[in-house]
Amino acid sequence: MEAEQTWDDECDVLVVGSGGGALTGAYTAAREGLSVILAEADDCFGGTTAYSGGGMWFPNNAVLRRAGGTDTPEDARTYYRAVVGDRTPVELQDAYLENGAKLVDYLETDDDFAFQVLPWPDYFGSAPRASDTGRHIVMKPVQPEALGDLRDTLRPTLGVERAGEPLPDLVAGGQALIGRHLLALSRRDNAELRTNTCCEELVREGDTITGAVVSQDGVRRRVRAHRGVLVASGGFERNEAMRKEYDVPGTSRDTLGPATNQGKAIRAGIDIGADVDLMSEAWWSPGLTHPDGTSTFSLWFTGGIFVDDNGERFVNESRAYDRIGRDVIDRIDAGTVTLPFWMVYDDRDGERPPVRSTSVPMGETDAYRDAGLWVSADTLDELATRIGVPADRLASTVARFNEFAAAGRDDDFQRGDEAYDRSFAGGGSPLVPLETGPFHAAAFGISDLGTKGGLRTDAHARVLDRDGAVINGLYAAGNSQAAVSGTVYPGGGNPIGSCMVFSHLAALDMAGRDGGGRA
Secondary structure, three states: OEOOOOOOEEEEEEEEOOOHHHHHHHHHHHHOOOOEEEEOOOOOEOHHHHHOOOOEEOOOOHHHHHOOOOOOHHHHHHHHHHHHOOOOOHHHHHHHHHHHHHHHHHHHOOOOOOEEEOOOOOOOOOOOOOOOOOOEEEEOOEOHHHHHHHHHHEOOOHHHHHHOOOOOOOEOOHHHHHHHHHHHHHOOOOEEEEOOEEEEEEEEEOOEEEEEEEEEOOEEEEEEEEEEEEEOOOOOOOOHHHHHHOOOOOOHHHEOOOOOOOOHHHHHHHHOOEOEEOOOOEEEEEEEEOOOOOEEEOEEEOOOEEEOOOOOEOOOOOOOHHHHHHHHHHHHHHOOOOOOEEEEEOOOOOOOOOEEEOOOOOOOHHHHHHOOOEEEEOOHHHHHHHHOOOHHHHHHHHHHHHHHHHHOOOOOOOOOOOHHHHOOOOOOOOOOOOOOOOEEEEEEEEEEEEEOOEEOEOOOOEEEEOOOOEEEEEEEOHHHEOOOOOOOOOOOOHHHHHHHHHHHHHHHHHOOOOOOOOO
8 A cells, every 4th residue: 555644653673473483573673773563463472383393493503513413504505405496596595594593593692592402304304415313493491480471472382272271381392482582572672562463454655665554453553664564474374265366275274373374464465566476385284184174283193004095005104294295185186085085093002093293182082983083993894985995905005014014114105214204103113014903094184384375585585576676675484475495394393494584684684784683
C-alpha cells in the first residue's frame, strides 16, 4: 500500500514473527542499539521453534570445536554443495555456511545464551564429507525459575498444547532456545514484544518499505520502521487456500506449524512486488495418523516396514524424515501409494507401533483400534486383507525383508547403510525382522514442519523484487524466506539455523554492520 501521513507507532526495526529466527533478529537489532517492535500474531511467543527440538546446524562453530570436532569449513561446504546443488544461489549458501559459527560467537558473549552439542548425523550420509556425528547443537536447558513469568509467555510444547500434558520440569529443546532469547531481550529496554499483533500490509514509498499495517488485538495500527521490516513469521502451512494455490502436497490439518502460520506477511510481500520461490515445497515427514484425523510429524522408528498399495516396501524406513516424506509424495504422484499407507510390524513390542516420536503423544490404544488406524491379525494373510493389500505380495515382502535382516544388509533400499539410519538403533542395524505374531499395521499420512517457500532474498536477507532488484527496507528469513537449502533438508537444525543466521544478518545490515557486533 502507499504511505499515508500518520503513524501510530515508530521504531527502527519491525520484526514480524517470534520463532527462533525472529527473536534472533530482534535481539541482534536491540543489541546493536536499534529500537525494536516485535509483532507476533498469536497470544504467545515461539512459533514452530517452540514445538521443536531446537537444533541448529552451524558447521565449525566453537561449541563443536570445544567438544573435539575436527570438521573444516571446506568439508561442510563440500557436503552442502553436493546435497543442495545449484538450486539456490551460491552466495546465499555461503552466507549461511560462513555465518552460523559467527552467530554462535556473537551469542556466547551474552551469559543468557549457552549451547551444547547434540550429535545428530547429516541426512545424506553417502554424500561427500557428510558428518556421521553432525554439525548440530542445541541450547542448554533452563530451569523454569530462571525464566520466571517469561515462561507464561512462551508457547508450550505440543504435548502440553494438544495432549493436555503438564509442563515439563525442565525447559529444553526449542523451548530453551525461545526462553533464552526472551530472557536476553527482557534485559533490553529498546525492544518491545507484542502478542496478538498480525502483519496485514507493508507500506511502500517508492522503492522502499517504510513500515507496515498490523492488526493488534483487532485494532488496525500503522507502524513506522525507520531501518526496515524483517519478516520471519513462518510459512503458510496452515493456509489451505495458499497450499492449493501453490500445489503444496498434504493438508493444513497435518502440519506441525501453529494455527497462525497463515502466510499473511508473505502475501503482503507479494502484494508490494516481492519475488517468491520454492512455493510448492515444505519440510516433509511421514506422519502417524491419530483418531482425530491428524497425521503428525513422526520419526525414530525402531522396527516395522512401510508398504504401498501392492503390499510391497517402497522406501528405506530409517532414512531421514524429509527424504521419506518426499519418497511418499513421489509414490502418491505415481499412483502406487494412497493415503493412508501402512507400517507393518510384529508383536515383539506389543500392539503399539514402534515409533518413538510422533510430535503429539499417542493416545490410548483402544482409540486407534476403534478408528481402524491400528489393525491386528494372527497371520500376515489376514492382516493384508484388513489393510487392503494383496496377501501374497505382503507375505513375500516380509519374507524378503526378514532375509535382509538376517544377513544385516538391505539390498533393496539400503536401510542401515548411512549413519542416520543407525542413529536410533544404538549404532547397530535397524533391520528388525517381522517374526512374532500377531502382526500389526498402523496408518500413516504425510506431515510437514512447515512450508519452505517464501520471499526471495540476497545474501544479506534483503528481499528482491521480480526483476532481481533489492526492495529497500524489507528483509526475510526462515520459512518466510525461500529456503537456502532449496528442495532438500541437509541435516537436523537447518530450518532453525538458517532462520537465525539470516535474521541476524538482516539486523546487522539494518544497523549498518557487516558482521561485527556490540557487547
